[in-house]
Amino acid sequence: MRKHTCLLLILQFFCLMLSAQSPAPANAVKRIQVKGNQFVTPDQDTFIFRGLNASDPDRLAGIGHWNAAYFDEIKRWGANIVRLPVHPTAWRERGQEEYLKLLDQGVQWARECGLYVIIDWHSIGNLRSELYQHPRYETTHKETFEFWRTMAQHYKDEPTVAFFELFNEPTVYNGQLGVCSWPQWREIMEECITIIRAHGCQAVPLVAGFNWAYDLTPVATDPIRAEGIAYVSHPYPMKRAKPWEAQWTQDWGFVAEKYPVLLTEVGFCGADDPGAHIPVISDESYGDAITAYCKQKGISYVVWVFDPEWAPSLFTDWNFTPTRQGKYFKAALLKK
DSSP states (O other), X not given: OHHHHHHHHHHHHHHHXXXXXXXXXXXXXXOOXXXXXXXXXXXXXXXXXXXXXXXXXXXHHHTTOOSHHHHHHHHHTTOSEEEEEEOHHHHHHHOHHHHHHHHHHHHHHHHHHTOEEEEEEOOEEETTTTEESSGGGOOOHHHHHHHHHHHHHHHTTOTTEEEEESOSEXXXXXXXXXXXXXXXXXXXXXXXXXXXXXXXXXXXEEEEXXXXXXXXXXXXXXXXXXXXXXXXXXXXXXXXXXXXXXXXXXXXXXXXXXXXXXXXXXXXBXXXXXXXXXXXXXXXXXXXXXHHHHHHHTOEEEEEEESSSSSSOSBSSTXXXXXXXXXXXXXXXXXX
16 A cells, blocks of 8 residues: 555656646747836737727627637737727626626637737726716726726736726716816726736736827826836827828827837728728728838737627628728738
């Protein structure tokens, strides 16, 4: 009996040694960090993101398309990151436990594809006044803070979840949604970051500016008082008139000289395309301008949206047949 026990212990020891020396899976991703104005891996390799937006996991699950095939297709289009927008109403209606199961599935499928993940609290409006553009975006300070506390606890050891986008599109809608100054907004974002960091979570917080996550001009004189963060803009084509480049630099591009910038929504559609609306109506000239600008400045971007019904859509059906902008950005992502 003693001899068998001895042999068993030796066997277990060798198994542990082999396990420790086993190479990481081929698709394993490395933790993303912030260094200066760049995203880097622990090896200090610079990483630039080119990706696609999913639609809300709750929606995809409801129509039977929240699955590995969806993530496989995102990877086949040349993406290295996927953004998962979580609507506050969907989070409440499905319930925290069930929604976390959806996110865990998505993170697993992303990991298997070698994709990074942005988790996005997808609200539009004024979090300070708790007034929103549509009922689907309704949330509160407490719910927002609780959401990020939950995410921080749940994903603190998961390098696949590289980013937490703290609030999708802040806007006061020309006063219709109340008032919020940049210092007031900065303080709310800093509190979110404090909660996340207090749980030992290393995901990089993403902070958007006003005008539906477009305007970052206050960052020049009053940046977020936290290290290791990045800034967000959604520079859709109708936000400014052509030529765009000089205005982009003035409104948000200048930030990339000092901090990392991640455009978590870009995209366009023709005026006659399904779902066409302000501010996304344009053509391939916008695609050429935004991709060239990002390449020149070392800015990361994620295209909206990998869904056949939400607009501007990247495909027309569940065979993933590309739309006009889908053809453009699929070629752009694969070209990289």
